[in-house]
Structure formats: C-alpha cells, structure tokens
Amino acid sequence: MYLTRLFLDDPPQREWPFTLPPVAQLAADGLELPRPVTFLVGENGSGKSTLVEAVADLCGISSEGGKAGTRYSSTGARTPLGQALRGEFTSAGLKLLTGPRSRRAGFFLRAETLFNLAQNVSGRYGFWDADLTEQSHGEGLMTVLDAMVTRPGLYLMDEPEAALSFTSCLNLIAQMDRLARAGAQIICATHSPVLTALPGAQILELGEHGIRPSSWEELPLTDHFRRYLTKPDLYLRRILNN
Numbered sequence: 001m002y003l004t005r006l007f008l009d010d011p012p013q014r015e016w017p018f019t020l021p022p023v024a025q026l027a028a029d030g031l032e033l034p035r036p037v038t039f040l041v042g043e044n045g046s047g048k049s050t051l052v053e054a055v056a057d058l059c060g061i062s063s064e065g066g067k068a069g070t071r072y073s074s075t076g077a078r079t080p081l082g083q084a085l086r087g088e089f090t091s092a093g094l095k096l097l098t099g100p101r102s103r104r105a106g107f108f109l110r111a112e113t114l115f116n117l118a119q120n121v122s123g124r125y126g127f128w129d130a131d132l133t134e135q136s137h138g139e140g141l142m143t144v145l146d147a148m149v150t151r152p153g154l155y156l157m158d159e160p161e162a163a164l165s166f167t168s169c170l171n172l173i174a175q176m177d178r179l180a181r182a183g184a185q186i187i188c189a190t191h192s193p194v195l196t197a198l199p200g201a202q203i204l205e206l207g208e209h210g211i212r213p214s215s216w217e218e219l220p221l222t223d224h225f226r227r228y229l230t231k232p233d234l235y236l237r238r239i240l241n242n
C-alpha cells in the first residue's frame with residue numbers, strides 16, 4: 001500500500017471541479033483507501049477521471065499518463081483538484097514521492113494519451129522496446145502493461161478495458177491480483193463488469209449522491225450487463241425504432 005487516505009485541505013470552492021458531488025463529498029469527509037485495489041465506477045461525467053488525474057498529480061505522476069517522477073507536457077501544470085488534494089501515505093508511499101526518480105514505481109495508464117506518451121518516450125531507457133505505432137490499440141496497451149506495470153508500485157488506470165478483449169481483461173485482472181498480493185496498489189476508473197469482479201477490491205461508486213462504497217453484486221453496471229446479455233430484446237425494444 002502507498003496511499004491510504006485522500007482529503008482536501010482548503011475549504012471547498014464554488015467552481016468546477018469542487019461542484020462535482022464526489023469532489024464535494026471528498027472535501028467534506030475525506031476518502032479512505034483501505035485495499036490494494038480500488039475501482040472507481042459511475043456514469044460518464046461522474047468525475048472518475050477528474051479524481052484519478054488528481055491522484056496522479058498528488059503522487060508526482062504526470063496526470064497526462066506516464067511514469068512517476070516524469071512530466072512530459074510542456075506546461076507540467078497540475079489539475080485544479082490535483083492542487084487541492086492531500087493524501088496520507090505509507091512509508092513506501094513517501095518513498096514514491098521523494099525517492100530517486102528512476103526508482104519510483106508508479107505509472108498512470110491512460111488509454112487516451114497512450115500514443116502521445118509513446119511518441120514522447122520512444123527509444124528512451126526504462127520504457128518499452130516495441131514500436132506502438134505498429135501495434136493495435138489493445139496490443140499497445142498490453143505492451144505498456146507488461147513493461148510498466150510489473151513490480152510493486154502505485155498504478156493508476158483510466159478505463160484500461162477500453163482497448164481490451166474479454167480475454168485480455170481477464171489477463172489484466174490476473175496481473176492486478178498478482179501485483180496487489182506483492183504489495184502494489186492500483187486505483188482504476190472503469191466501466192468493466194469483468195475487472196470490478198476482482199475479489200477483495202474496494203468499489204467506489206461516483207454519482208449525484210457523491211461517493212459510496214459498493215459491491216460487484218449490487219453495482220448497476222453489473223445488473224445491466226447481466227440483464228442485457230440474458231435478454232437484449234428487453235433493452236433494444238425501448239431504444240430502437242422498429
């Protein structure tokens with residue numbers, strides 16, 4: 001474990017992102033992270049990416065995606081929530097913030113920016129050998145996972161399933177589980193009923209209510225997928241004009 005609690009120092013502000021219900025709740029109550037794996041779920045626009053990016057900022061990992069202790073953007077600016085966010089760290093977590101840059105074990109996997117990142121770090125030592133421009137989106141993501149998400153560290157992910165097949169998602173769960181058992185911590189925003197089924201993970205549901213703990217069985221996303229796969233008609237009848 002690296003990061004055990006999130007909180008905000010300053011009184012809540014009136015503009016975005018402090019107006020998002022999950023951020024308002026974080027400001028009011030803080031957020032405990034007791035498990036090695038945390039999944040953030042919720043509808044589009046609920047604030048998952050906003051939170052993961054801010055955690056990246058807090059931990060010295062580029063919020064554009066990439067390795068701990070490295071910034072790739074020209075500005076290197078922190079997100080508004082990243083500036084206000086504070087954390088309670090374990091001793092391993094403090095090393096992640098202050099240890100030698102090359103040894104910091106942290107990575108933010110963002111599908112959206114993976115190819116920009118790949119171009120920026122192409123050929124640099126400590127990344128990956130394959131040329132991602134010659135791989136499919138999913139293959140590229142797996143290359144990065146296999147190269148960067150290996151030893152115990154703090155790993156942030158934003159919808160890693162977007163590019164992955166069912167089988168690759170299962171491989172990713174196995175990798176998450178292996179790492180968690182070896183002392184890593186993973187915070188992952190996702191819509192995947194496959195990933196969120198990982199036993200022992202903390203599931204936080206973001207929405208109009210704020211942030212609430214949930215379980216795989218009671219997640220709306222699990223229920224929707226289960227019902228859709230059983231009887232697609234029931235959904236399609238309502239949304240298709242025929």
Ligand SMILES: Nc1ncnc2c1ncn2[C@@H]1O[C@H](COP(=O)(O)OP(=O)(O)O)[C@@H](O)[C@H]1O
Binds near residue numbers: 020046049
């Ligand atoms: N830079 C920004 N300024 C203002 N609003 C933003 C900004 N970035 C995102 N938002 C809004 O904040 C909300 C949460 O966004 P996001 O965290 O990306 O949602 P999610 O990842 O859960 O789909 C959305 O309504 C989005 O439009």
Ligand SMILES: [Mg+2]
Binds near residue numbers: 048049158189
């Ligand atoms: Mg998002």
